Amino acid sequence: MDKLSLGVDLGGSHISVAAVDSSGAILLKEVAPLSRNEEHDRIIDQMIDMLRSLRQNPGLNGRQADRIGVGVPGVIDMDRGVTLFIPNLKGEWRGVPLKDRIEGALDMPMVLANDVRCFTLAEFRFGAGKGSTHMVGLAIGTGIGGGLIVNGKVHTGLDGVAGEIGHIIIDVNGPRCGCGSYGCMEALAASPAIVSMAVRAVRQSAGATKIAEYAEGDLNKVTAETVARAARDGDFHAVEIMDRVGFYLGVGISNLLALLSPDCVVIGGGVAKAGEVLFEPIRKTLKATVHTAPLDKIRIAAAQLGTDAGVIGAATWAMASA
Amino acid sequence: MDKLSLGVDLGGSHISVAAVDSSGAILLKEVAPLSRNEEHDRIIDQMIDMLRSLRQNPGLNGRQADRIGVGVPGVIDMDRGVTLFIPNLKGEWRGVPLKDRIEGALDMPMVLANDVRCFTLAEFRFGAGKGSTHMVGLAIGTGIGGGLIVNGKVHTGLDGVAGEIGHIIIDVNGPRCGCGSYGCMEALAASPAIVSMAVRAVRQSAGATKIAEYAEGDLNKVTAETVARAARDGDFHAVEIMDRVGFYLGVGISNLLALLSPDCVVIGGGVAKAGEVLFEPIRKTLKATVHTAPLDKIRIAAAQLGTDAGVIGAATWAMASA
Secondary structure, eight states: OOEEEEEEEEEEEEEEEEOOOOOOOOOEEEEEEEETSSSSSHHHHHHHHHHHHHHHHHHGGGGGEEEEEEEEEEETTTTTEEEEEEESSSGGGGBBBBBHHHHHHOOOOOEEHHHHHHHHHHHHHHHHTTTOEEEEEEEESEEEEEEEEEETEEOOOGOTTTGGGOBBBBTTTBBBBBSBBSHHHHHSSHHHHHHHHHHHHHHHTOOOOOOHHHHOOOOOOHHHHHHHHHTTTOOOOHHHHHHHHHHHHHHHHHHHHHHOOEEEEEEEEGGGGHHHHHHHHHHHHHHHHHOOOOOGOOOOEOOGGGGGGGOOOOOOOOHOOO | OEEEEEEEEESSSEEEHHHEETTTTEEEEEEEEOOTTSSSSHHHHHHHHHHHHHHHHHGGGOOOOEEEEEEEESSSEEEEEEEEEETTTTTGGBBBBBHHHHHHHOSOOEEEEEEEHHHHHHHHHHTTTTTOEEEEEEEEESEEEEEEEEETTOOOOGHHHOGGGGGGGGGGTTOOOTEEEEEESSHHHHHHHHHHHHHHHHHTTOOOOOHHTTTTTTTGOOOOHHHHHHTTTHHHHHHHHHHHHHHHHHHHHHHHHHHHHHSSSEESSGGGGGTTTHHHHHHHHHHHHOSOOOGGGGGEOOSSSGGGGGHHHHHHHHHOOO
């Protein structure tokens, strides 16, 4: 019988743990809330508890899991299985030996990977990128992460950090990014940029936009989702913002195509849920800016696996490293 | 005895043909001038004549060449061996079946490749990139071309067009590029951009720059080399231009590092001959803009094989495809 792997997706507000088979199917999954202010030791203990309970769950009908993959939203040392920088968690997890802790507690081999690289692998093997040879995955949320598949394999590069698509500079005169550079795609098109454009639009339009209505008149309640919803409902200001965001994303993706000539680009993450109000300006921008790669042969697709892509990818990564 | 390959480098002003062994050494080489206004049929006849004469040259001491690699400065269909677009040659070589013509005339298998991808392969195997695993090659001249080595192999991508580094957009508000987009690295940092900045500097400084002196007071004689020479001699205006060019190149290379995390970047082409006046601002920009890739472990090196890289790479490509 087909062996199982255990996948862990460490998010900013939750931990997901799942038992996954080689076809990418989830047999059992558990999700627990996570406090960003918790010490990393406590969070790791929580992961270990969840993994132990999953492994012994009678719902697996006696099927054995023999390895673990963990995806984290930050920079890691893949070889040593140590986290180097997870910006959204307390203490930034600098130098946390996650692999040693988890392997020690569960006596199973573990691999550590970046969460968006896990998302990319899952979409490539089982989702929107199925059948592709060279694929790029993008996850657009509070940041923009990415992953590269070259010749059917995840390309991780030196120190395992390849794929930082969000930090491609597309406007040398642009705003400062969290990374320290100016004009990265992430600084221009992730949800904080969308919210900031929307707040300004609400102020300048004296509230005459559906964004204000959907945020119940409270600027603190403006989110990328509010803007996307208003855009879908035809609100002028919201459409204008999504057009601009789609333009920036289109330019960034155009750069990926010029450089890598992939056959497929899969776009996921919270912001991508906006759907056509975002994909339409992305496609329009690609038509205007792609001159070397064969755009008509390249699929630009929405992610298909939803929030499960992270755990499925982490578990699949563990299997692939067997 | 080690077999030989014949390499052809079709430039904008010359054709080079060489017999190359598996260590990348050139046994014999012939270079002939090329008129851009010549019909492609005549140019192909010239290539065939040069290849025939090289193959029979007694200087090879009876060693046999059994395959041919041809590098061209443009877009190609690698699978069919057809040129799609060579901007600097008459008629732009749209749909020229180079492989069929040459294989028919010489009765030897031929591979067609982009010239900068050939340069990249040669530098990777025998030049500045030796020992690398993931390398990026850049050739900066009248345009900016590139090539990618991933896991020791040239990554050519869909339709063989991966590596168009010059068409990475780094300034969405920048000047129009020859490709049709705005703000590509090539539009900002290749020799036409350098010359245009220099001509303006000469005008605005009322000739009080060494650039004017080295161009003998004739604005039509200003070249990227003139500017580099003036910068090396400490001319304020020329240094400022090279700083700006190095900044743009640094931003583009920073994008490559964020995306691919290579262990080595090799920079060649006419503009790169400027040396430290260009490499110093590139390195300074990388320090300011690289935040995810491990910059201290990545070699940023000048190309080592000079103008021979093209023929060596083309011949090596043919061997590798055997």
